[in-house]
Amino acid sequence: MLPSEHRLRRREDFATAVRRGRRAGRPLLVVHLNSGNDPHMPGESAPSARAGFVVSKAVGGAVQRNLVKRRLRHLMRDRIAGLPPGSLVVVRALPGAAEAEFDRLSGDLDAALRRLSAPSPPSKAPR
Structure with missing residues (x-):
């Protein structure tokens, strides 16, 4: 089971x-990752990464x-722990x-997380 401090609960x-994260789609699921780039208060530890389904x-x-949710929680x-502190992850299961x-x-979850963990390619400048 995924510990409660690592679970997303709020709609926001x-x-x-x-809306603000990167997305990686696979045949069985789509993963959205918003890396924890928000600064936190000095002297406080960064919030842990959290996941929702x-x-x-x-x-x-x-x-x-419910079976799919239990499996995804177990996998996450x-x-x-391998995600940046403060990250928000949403895993959307496909049919x-x-x-x-x-x-x-x-395998699909690992592939999506690997893709999202890789540095994003540089954006193309308009001509």
């Missing part, structure tokens, strides 16, 4: 991650959605996630 936090009815019934528990094997879900 979800919106910040989705969006699993819509398109994924399946309540049983399938081991990966949250195929309910039927996918655990290893495939894990």
Whole structure:
């Protein structure tokens, strides 16, 4: 289980991650990452990275959605420490996630996080 200090709960936090963060899509999920670039008060430790999950009815019934959420929380528990402090992560499950094997879900999450952790390419200057 993902510890409570690492869970996103507020709507504003979800919106910040989705609107201001970078996005990486995979066949089973889409990951939004807003790196913790906000300055914090001197003398205080940086807030820990937090993750939230969006699993819509398109994924399946309540049983399938809860299974997908439990799997994603379990996967993020081991990966949250590798994210920058103060990061906000939103993982949105796509319809195929309910039927996918655990290893495939894990591989898609790892690939998306690797892509988001890589430095962003320089933006092209307008001509």
